[in-house]
Structure formats: C-alpha cells, structure tokens
Amino acid sequence: MESDASSITTAKSEPRSTEGESNASTTTTATAEPKSTEGRRWADVADDEPEEVPETSDGTSTPPDLGAMTIGDSSRGNQTLADPEDSSIEAVTSGDTPYKSAKTFEDLNLSPELLKGLYVEMKFERPSKIQEISLPMILTPPYKNLVAQAHNGSGKTTCFVLGMLSRVDPNLRAPQALCICPTRELAIQNMEVLLKMGKYTGITSILAIPADREHYVPVGKMPPIDKQVVIGTPGTISKWMTAKKLSMSFMKILVFDEADHMLAESGFQDDSVKIMKNILKSSPQCQILLFSATFNDAVRAFVDKIHKDLFVRDYNQMFVKKEELSLDSVKQYKVYCPDELTKVMIIRDRILELGEKVGQTIIFVRSRNSTAVLHNSLVELGYDVTTIQGALKQEDRDKIIREFRDGLTKVLISTDVLARGFDQSQVNLVVNCDLPIRHNSMEPDYETYLHRVGRAGRFGRKGAVFNLICDERDKMLMEKIEKHFNIQAAEVSSWQSEEDFQDALSKAGLV
DNA sequence: AAAAAAT
Numbered sequence: 001m002e003s004d005a006s007s008i009t010t011a012k013s014e015p016r017s018t019e020g021e022s023n024a025s026t027t028t029t030a031t032a033e034p035k036s037t038e039g040r041r042w043a044d045v046a047d048d049e050p051e052e053v054p055e056t057s058d059g060t061s062t063p064p065d066l067g068a069m070t071i072g073d074s075s076r077g078n079q080t081l082a083d084p085e086d087s088s089i090e091a092v093t094s095g096d097t098p099y100k101s102a103k104t105f106e107d108l109n110l111s112p113e114l115l116k117g118l119y120v121e122m123k124f125e126r127p128s129k130i131q132e133i134s135l136p137m138i139l140t141p142p143y144k145n146l147v148a149q150a151h152n153g154s155g156k157t158t159c160f161v162l163g164m165l166s167r168v169d170p171n172l173r174a175p176q177a178l179c180i181c182p183t184r185e186l187a188i189q190n191m192e193v194l195l196k197m198g199k200y201t202g203i204t205s206i207l208a209i210p211a212d213r214e215h216y217v218p219v220g221k222m223p224p225i226d227k228q229v230v231i232g233t234p235g236t237i238s239k240w241m242t243a244k245k246l247s248m249s250f251m252k253i254l255v256f257d258e259a260d261h262m263l264a265e266s267g268f269q270d271d272s273v274k275i276m277k278n279i280l281k282s283s284p285q286c287q288i289l290l291f292s293a294t295f296n297d298a299v300r301a302f303v304d305k306i307h308k309d310l311f312v313r314d315y316n317q318m319f320v321k322k323e324e325l326s327l328d329s330v331k332q333y334k335v336y337c338p339d340e341l342t343k344v345m346i347i348r349d350r351i352l353e354l355g356e357k358v359g360q361t362i363i364f365v366r367s368r369n370s371t372a373v374l375h376n377s378l379v380e381l382g383y384d385v386t387t388i389q390g391a392l393k394q395e396d397r398d399k400i401i402r403e404f405r406d407g408l409t410k411v412l413i414s415t416d417v418l419a420r421g422f423d424q425s426q427v428n429l430v431v432n433c434d435l436p437i438r439h440n441s442m443e444p445d446y447e448t449y450l451h452r453v454g455r456a457g458r459f460g461r462k463g464a465v466f467n468l469i470c471d472e473r474d475k476m477l478m479e480k481i482e483k484h485f486n487i488q489a490a491e492v493s494s495w496q497s498e499e500d501f502q503d504a505l506s507k508a509g510l511v
Numbered sequence: 512a513a514a515a516a517a518t
Contacts, residue, residue, distance in 0.1 A: 184515085
C-alpha cells in the first residue's frame with residue numbers, strides 16, 4: 001500500500017478566543033511503519049500481497065507527538081508546516097491537550113477484556129495509522145469532539161467502535177454511547193463489529209432500526225432502553241428519544257457514521273441535529289465524533305457552525321487531502337457505448353462472467369426503477385443477479401445481503417443504499433451503470449462516486465471500476481469527476497472486445 | 512433520485 005509510505009503530519013490549531021497561549025511550533029513526520037508479516041493488523045491489510053516494505057528509518061524516526069507541533073491560527077487553524085507532497089493524513093488538534101500517537105493498544109489504557117477482543121476476535125496486532133492518530137484524540141480527557149476523515153476501507157468503523165467500547169462504563173446500566181448511520185444495512189454491519197470487538201467486555205447493545213412486522217411493538221409499550229450502546233438509523237432513534245424510551249442523561253459519546261451525509265442531506269439533517277441537540281441538553285459533556293471518507297466545504301462550514309451554535313467548544317480534526325482520496329488500489333475505467341440499451345449488453349456479455357472470475361460485483365444505478373429494469377433484463381437472459389433498494393421489505397433486504405455476504409450470489413444490483421460503508425471484502429468490481437448525479441443539477445455527485453468506488457478495494461486490495469458512458473451528459477459528468485479528483489480514468493477501447501475487458505482487469509491486478 | 516420513517 002503506497003499510502004503507508006507517506007507520512008503523518010500534524011498541526012495544532014488554537015480554539016477560537018483563546019489568546020495568549022503559548023504555541024510551540026514544530027513538525028514531526030512519521031515514516032513508513034514496519035509491516036508485520038504474520039497475522040493481520042487491525043485493518044486487515046491485503047493478505048494476498050507480500051509486503052516488502054523495508055524497515056527503513058524505523059529507529060530514527062520521531063514518533064508523531066500530536067500535540068506539540070506547529071502553529072496556532074486564530075481562525076480555523078488549518079495551517080500546517082506539512083510537506084504537501086508527503087502528507088496523506090493530517091491532524092489538527094485544538095487547545096493544549098497533548099496527544100501522543102498510539103503505537104500499540106497498550107498505550108491506550110484499554111481494559112483487558114477489550115484488549116482480548118482486539119487480539120483474539122479481531123486479530124489485530126497494533127493500531128493502524130488512522131487509529132494511531134485518532135484514538136488518542138478520542139480517549140484522552142478532556143474528551144473533545146473529533147471530525148475524522150479517512151480513506152474508504154481504511155477502518156473507520158473499528159476506530160469509532162473501539163472509541164465507544166472504551167468510553168462506556170460497564171457498571172452503569174444505561175445508554176452511554178450512540179451511533180447514527182444512514183442505512184439499516186450499515187447499522188447492522190457496525191453492530192456486528194461492536195459485538196465481535198466487545199465480546200469479552202460484557203457491554204450490552206441494541207440496534208435501533210425499524211422492526212419487521214411480526215416483531216413490531218408500539219413505542220408506547222416498549223420498555224425503556226437499558227443497553228449501554230445503541231446503534232441505529234435516525235428515524236428510529238428519534239422516535240425512541242421522543243417517546244422517552246431512550247435516555248440521553250448518561251450519554252458519553254455520540255458517533256455519526258458517514259457524517260457528511262447525515263448532516264448535509266435534507267431528511268437526515270433534521271433528525272441528526274434534533275438528536276444532537278437533545279443529547280447536549282441533558283448531557284452537555286457528551287463527546288461527538290464525526291466520521292466519513294468525504295467532507296466537502298459545505299459540510300465543513302456546517303460543522304464549524306454547529307460547533308459555534310451549540311457547543312462553543314473547540315474540536316479536533318483529522319483529514320485527507322482531496323487529491324489523495326481516490327483509491328490508488330482501485331483502477332478506474334470508462335467504457336464508451338452507443339446507447340442505454342448497450343449498457344445492458346456490456347454488463348451481460350463483457351462484465352458479468354469476468355467479474356465472477358475475480359470475485360463479487362456491485363452494479364450501481366440511479367433509481368429504484370432502474371434496478372428493476374436492469375434486474376429483469378439480466379434475469380430474462382438467464383443471469384443470476386439479485387437487487388437491493390430501499391423500497392424492499394426489510395426481510396428481503398436482509399436476505400439479499402445475507403446471500404451476498406455468504407457468497408451465494410456474486411452480482412448485486414443496487415441503488416446508492418449501498419454506496420456508503422458497505423464492507424464486503426470479495427467485492428473487487430464496481431460498475432457504474434449510471435454515474436451519480438446531484439439532485440436538481442447537472443453536477444456529478446463526487447462524494448457518492450468516491451464512496452461507490454470504495455466498495456471495491458477494501459483495505460488496500462486490488463479492484464476495478466467500469467464507468468459506462470453513453471451520451472454527452474455521461475461524458476461531461478465523467479470529465480468533471482476526473483478533473484475533480486485529478487485522475488485520468490483509462491479507456492476500454494472497444495466495448496465489443498472481450499479482450500479489452502480482460503486486459504483491463506489484468507491491468508487492475510485482478511487476474 | 513435515494514436514503515430514513517411514520518402516517
């Protein structure tokens with residue numbers, strides 16, 4: 001993984017309105033971490049690739065001491081002394097709390113039970129780079145809010161799950177940690193990680209997603225929640241909260257997964273802000289973590305605003321530069337084709353079989369209706385594909401996901417319900433049958449594009465994306481995407497040539 | 512347009 005060879009840079013910013021504090025200015029960089037050859041690290045680095053990173057300057061490198069560096073800026077404090085060529089993750093800490101990077105889990109004062117979960121269940125050996133940086137910021141008092149950006153497939157989930165588990169007091173039988181996710185699938189997936197990592201801790205948890213019909217209990221008849229960690233979707237959480245079934249009085253940590261989406265999208269934003277305000281009212285000290293691979297300027301401004309409006313507290317940040325965000329390990333292609341109908345032929349004749357050879361495939365389309373159209377034409381032709389979208393019954397959604405997770409199905413057609421966060425290591429191929437587009441505009445949806453790409457190449461694995469381009473609008477969208485991420489998607493020269501597709505996959509390192 | 516969710 002090339003990104004491991006880059007360095008960490010950190011910068012210190014000052015909280016607004018604290019003047020006259022001393023600002024020692026230094027920068028430190030960390031060189032490539034030595035790789036362990038046996039077992040897995042916490043982030044499950046691609047195990048099929050022999051790691052050949054030499055243990056260079058290991059002994060000579062300075063550990064990144066996250067507090068004691070660089071300048072404070074009076075405004076937002078994004079100023080750093082980083083070498084722009086060399087920085088892939090940047091931490092901006094706020095205030096005077098010194099943060100020391102966590103080279104081992106023992107550095108973090110975790111309970112023995114949690115450590116056992118990390119080593120035995122998760123098979124982690126030591127913190128990854130983003131964990132090394134973010135965990136001390138999460139776990140060091142005073143507990144400050146954190147806005148954390150990290151690459152797709154780099155293990156954000158394990159970061160905030162570990163954060164929640166270690167901040168919960170196992171002896172207090174009340175909700176203390178809350179995680180809000182954009183989809184039920186993501187909530188379920190995060191819960192699975194929590195159960196695994198927290199297996200020996202005895203910490204209790206509950207999913208807050210709508211129950212299916214036979215398990216439905218009216219909220220009024222529900223007993224109050226006494227579980228310590230709650231993970232769910234905004235509607236259900238908000239419902240429980242309003243009905244006073246979910247007490248916010250002991251809440252210590254609130255996590256927004258895919259935070260940019262949760263805070264920016266209408267429909268999500270209202271619930272998210274409502275929950276946040278409600279928690280802060282009864283639990284003003286609650287720590288808020290915002291995690292995502294993408295934070296655009298509008299979201300950043302909003303985050304800054306809510307901090308001013310609601311908390312008036314300073315917050316820490318960790319982020320990645322836009323140019324370094326698109327995954328190097330996933331090769332992106334464009335396929336020109338004459339019309340929409342041809343897209344189906346291409347998927348059928350060129351992509352499906354090749355895709356099955358290299359693992360599993362997700363095909364993204366724009367609308368629920370398009371999933372049905374594509375699904376039917378492929379099934380009619382005898383192909384075994386399944387489809388997921390938000391209008392399906394929960395049981396069906398669960399079944400489709402289960403079958404895909406178990407490897408019983410190889411090709412999944414999906415709306416953007418799976419664009420974010422869905423983690424299935426066997427997905428090596430992503431097809432954008434439609435490019436993602438911003439509602440009511442001709443602009444591409446850059447964030448969604450990046451998240452879709454990120455469904456392949458989990459944890460540094462190889463992957464490929466085929467973008468099907470059939471008219472001027474597609475072409476324009478693709479050009480904008482390339483420009484935005486400063487990449488050049490390779491062209492599959494002829495959609496009619498099986499060899500060209502074969503070639504594309506081999507260039508992506510998949511065959 | 513899609514996502515969540517409750518009506």
